[in-house]
Amino acid sequence: MRNDAYADLLSGMSSSTVQTEYEVLHLMRQCAAQFGFGNFMIVRFPLGENQRFAERLVLSSWPADLVRRYDNAACFGASPLVERLRQTKLPLFAETGRLMQPENAEKADLSWDGMDNTFAAHLHTTYGESFIVTLSGGRDLPDQRETADIYLALVKLFECLERTFEAGASARDKLSAREIECLRWAAAGKSSDEIAIILGISAYTVSSYFKTATRKLDAVNRMQAIARAMRLKLI
Known part of the structure; x- marks a missing residue:
């Protein structure tokens, strides 16, 4: 070979x-x-x-x-x-x-x-x-x-x-506390509606946090964003 x-x-x-x-x-x-x-x-x-x-x-x-x-x-x-x-x-x-x-x-x-x-x-x-x-x-x-x-x-x-x-480690400095919270709850199996109730914000705002977190982590969807956040030990 x-x-x-x-x-x-x-x-x-x-x-x-x-x-x-x-x-x-x-x-x-x-x-x-x-x-x-x-x-x-x-x-x-x-x-x-x-x-x-x-x-x-x-x-x-x-x-x-x-x-x-x-x-x-x-x-x-x-x-x-x-x-x-x-x-x-x-x-x-x-x-x-x-x-x-x-x-x-x-x-x-x-x-x-x-x-x-x-x-x-x-x-x-x-x-x-x-x-x-x-x-x-x-x-x-x-x-x-x-x-x-x-x-x-x-x-x-x-x-x-x-x-x-x-x-990609610089993402640690780019993600906001709210974005990390949303990713953490999503990794625990919570839906956007459930996360909204837990954090006391609207489901629309939760969706917005996911979109910005996904972009900052250079991911294509929420699941990949969660996986990358876990790999970077953000959540």
Whole structure:
């Protein structure tokens, strides 16, 4: 695997010009294709079994419907993927269905077509925050040398992602106290109407706070704004 394409991939990941999640997403697609995988995801390590999958998802090429159904199944925190990565620093490779779904869980309406097997690694930011990075596809088990190559590529790619965290850290100074309150209550599952009652303001004002917070966090919607605020430890 150590060919010109692989060398170019590593070189691209070493560039200090990679500053946005979009650029990391592009590199992640290149990385997956380089090693014969069709899908990938980067997700924050769950702190408990009941934490929502979609809220912890950072980057992913999973079909949106699969993300929704897996989130509704509420089995991420109790999955063998999480349990096995808690116990090792080494990457692992296994059948996706068995890795993502607890054995004793009720059968969820999940389809892993084109994602038969998954390569997964447990990575940490400089400050110790834990993430899971996966590549999924129909390919066979990589040998020892290719496993090392994949792992190195994922570590370098994760460093690029961490740079985007630092680039967005200024959002801490940009968000107002009210915007942070609205995001915090939304993360707790409250609707705009409920947040309006809690804060003693109108639902229209709550909606306005969400719009400005979403813009300041460079997010495309409320869910992504909440996820980025959590990643930046604003809420």
